[in-house]
Amino acid sequence: MLFKIxxxxxxxxxxxxxxxxxxxxxxxxxxxxxxxxxxxxxAILVCxxxxxxxxxxxxxxxxxxxxxxxxxxxxxxxxxxxxxWHNLATRGQPICTHxxxxxxGNTSGTCPECGTPVVPLK
Ligand SMILES: [Zn+2]
Numbered sequence: 714m715l716f717k718i719x720x721x722x723x724x725x726x727x728x729x730x731x732x733x734x735x736x737x738x739x740x741x742x743x744x745x746x747x748x749x750x751x752x753x754x755x756a757i758l759v760c761x762x763x764x765x766x767x768x769x770x771x772x773x774x775x776x777x778x779x780x781x782x783x784x785x786x787x788x789x790x791x792x793x794x795x796x797x798w799h800n801l802a803t804r805g806q807p808i809c810t811h812x813x814x815x816x817x818g819n820t821s822g823t824c825p826e827c828g829t830p831v832v833p834l835k
Pocket of ligand 1: 825
């Protein structure tokens with residue numbers, strides 16, 4: 714499922730994926746700290762209401778946090794993917810760091826998808 718949301722993760726060695734994902738997650742929080750703080754408060758409130766409704770069975774109440782964090786994952790997907798694209802580019806892969814377009818065989822020096830100039834990061 715994670716590969717469906719972040720298909721470029723497949724291109725990294727399995728043992729590095731966890732660290733790369735954590736880095737991208739942190740980058741997304743750094744980019745929108747206020748939104749993340751608001752999300753945490755919302756999750757706590759949702760949990761609190763769910764705990765009250767389900768007579769303080771916290772294991773059930775905690776389940777209501779997942780949709781709240783799923784929203785965060787979906788809304789920060791672009792930022793996280795940009796981190797992966799940048800990382801792939803620094804490893805010498807021909808990939809646009811702006812849109813993730815595969816630049817194999819590109820000779821024009823600009824991304825045909827978004828027009829970003831191709832700068833080798835190696
Ligand atoms: Zn591009």
